[in-house]
Amino acid sequence: MQECRENAVAIYHSQQANNSAPAKNPPLKKIPRTQLSHGKRFILTCSPSNSIARWWVGIRDSLDTKKNDNYKHEKLWLPLACSPYHEHKLHQGKTQALEVLYYPKKKEWWVHFILLHVPDKYASSRPPAVLGIDLGINKRAVSALLTPKGTINRHEIRFWSDKTRKKLQKEKERKIAKSQKILAKPSLSVSKRDSLLYQLKSLRKRQRTEHKLTDHTYVNRLVKYILSVGKRYDLYVVVGFPLHIRKSHFRGNLHPYSRKKVHKWNYRKVVELLKFKLSLHGWEEYRILSIGESGTSSCCSRCGSYHTARPNQPTFICHTCGYNLNADLNGAKNIAKRLIKYVLQPKYSSIKDQVSGKFFPLSSFRVFPVLSQWLRTKQSHLLTPGAGVRA
Numbered sequence: 085m086q087e088c089r090e091n092a093v094a095i096y097h098s099q100q101a102n103n104s105a106p107a108k109n110p111p112l113k114k115i116p117r118t119q120l121s122h123g124k125r126f127i128l129t130c131s132p133s134n135s136i137a138r139w140w141v142g143i144r145d146s147l148d149t150k151k152n153d154n155y156k157h158e159k160l161w162l163p164l165a166c167s168p169y170h171e172h173k174l175h176q177g178k179t180q181a182l183e184v185l186y187y188p189k190k191k192e193w194w195v196h197f198i199l200l201h202v203p204d205k206y207a208s209s210r211p212p213a214v215l216g217i218d219l220g221i222n223k224r225a226v227s228a229l230l231t232p233k234g235t236i237n238r239h240e241i242r243f244w245s246d247k248t249r250k251k252l253q254k255e256k257e258r259k260i261a262k263s264q265k266i267l268a269k270p271s272l273s274v275s276k277r278d279s280l281l282y283q284l285k286s287l288r289k290r291q292r293t294e295h296k297l298t299d300h301t302y303v304n305r306l307v308k309y310i311l312s313v314g315k316r317y318d319l320y321v322v323v324g325f326p327l328h329i330r331k332s333h334f335r336g337n338l339h340p341y342s343r344k345k346v347h348k349w350n351y352r353k354v355v356e357l358l359k360f361k362l363s364l365h366g367w368e369e370y371r372i373l374s375i376g377e378s379g380t381s382s383c384c385s386r387c388g389s390y391h392t393a394r395p396n397q398p399t400f401i402c403h404t405c406g407y408n409l410n411a412d413l414n415g416a417k418n419i420a421k422r423l424i425k426y427v428l429q430p431k432y433s434s435i436k437d438q439v440s441g442k443f444f445p446l447s448s449f450r451v452f453p454v455l456s457q458w459l460r461t462k463q464s465h466l467l468t469p470g471a472g473v474r475a
């Protein structure tokens with residue numbers, strides 16, 4: 085195929101040299117992507133006994149030959165160098181289409197498959213549950229699961245920390261600060277300055293890739309947990325979104341140390357990644373919502389009182405009922421309850437997702453009548469006016 089293409093380009097160039105007139109349609113620099121549909125234009129087969137390759141793809145010749153009223157098509161058989169990851173992906177769905185690409189920089193040929201994967205639909209027989217997630221800076225997230233049983237036991241609470249990211253971040257920041265300090269000196273030769281600037285650029289690039297990788301591994305862990313819970317319950321995930329947190333951390337308002345931390349915090353990216361990764365598993369958009377979390381950290385998750393205190397960052401004490409627990413966990417429980425409150429005591433006919441800005445009608449949360457029964461008996465404070473989570 086490549087030979088054919090090169091021949092065509094050579095013919096075109098020679099013709100152009102003879103005519104010396106400007107060409108109307110210059111040749112394409114890249115090979116155009118052509119999708120071939122499965123069954124008609126290509127066949128994917130697995131032959132474990134073959135010594136050359138396990139997976140083969142047979143592409144039909146585009147030239148149709150007609151002999152004795154019979155169409156005969158030649159096939160081009162290409163061996164595929166499949167990794168175990170690709171093999172696993174091929175088994176997951178049904179192959180729909182394929183495209184053959186050439187990467188000139190790598191000097192490699194690649195075959196892209198388009199798979200159709202239909203996930204299982206949710207069974208309505210499962211009990212409903214709400215998973216509240218409170219995003220944090222030091223602890224990256226805290227999750228609490230609210231089920232119709234009402235009791236939150238130890239197995240339904242998770243603290244998500246990311247120690248590797250913290251360590252890597254500190255190391256890189258120290259190196260960057262060191263080179264920046266040298267750069268600030270006025271008596272510095274031009275060559276030294278250039279080399280230092282180059283060093284700084286590469287350091288920042290490495291820092292960015294590290295952040296990207298650690299973000300993905302952390303969100304993957306979260307997705308794995310959510311999927312495992314989703315098998316047992318008809319699950320709704322609510323993520324507390326710190327709206328306008330950067331606006332309140334302006335210069336002169338709060339401590340510079342905390343301001344630095346807040347402005348580095350990539351909460352939106354985490355929520356977007358979580359939404360995207362769950363959508364790959366067939367989760368509907370309204371099943372993972374992000375709602376404003378203002379007021380959730382200062383409200384008691386047991387009695388709904390605002391007469392509370394936080395003697396230090398991790399501890400939370402309620403002066404009304406004497407409840408004592410982790411502050412982030414209290415926030416996560418309140419976030420889960422806020423969604424239930426929004427559905428049971430609606431102010432508006434829809435709920436807004438803070439990240440995407442979309443509105444979801446209350447009718448999409450159809451399992452909530454079951455949850456409301458439990459709330460009436462055990463969490464009655466949520467339904468009494470004046471108390472409970474502030475909307």
Ligand SMILES: [Zn+2]
Nearest residue numbers: 384387402405
């Ligand atoms: Zn309380």
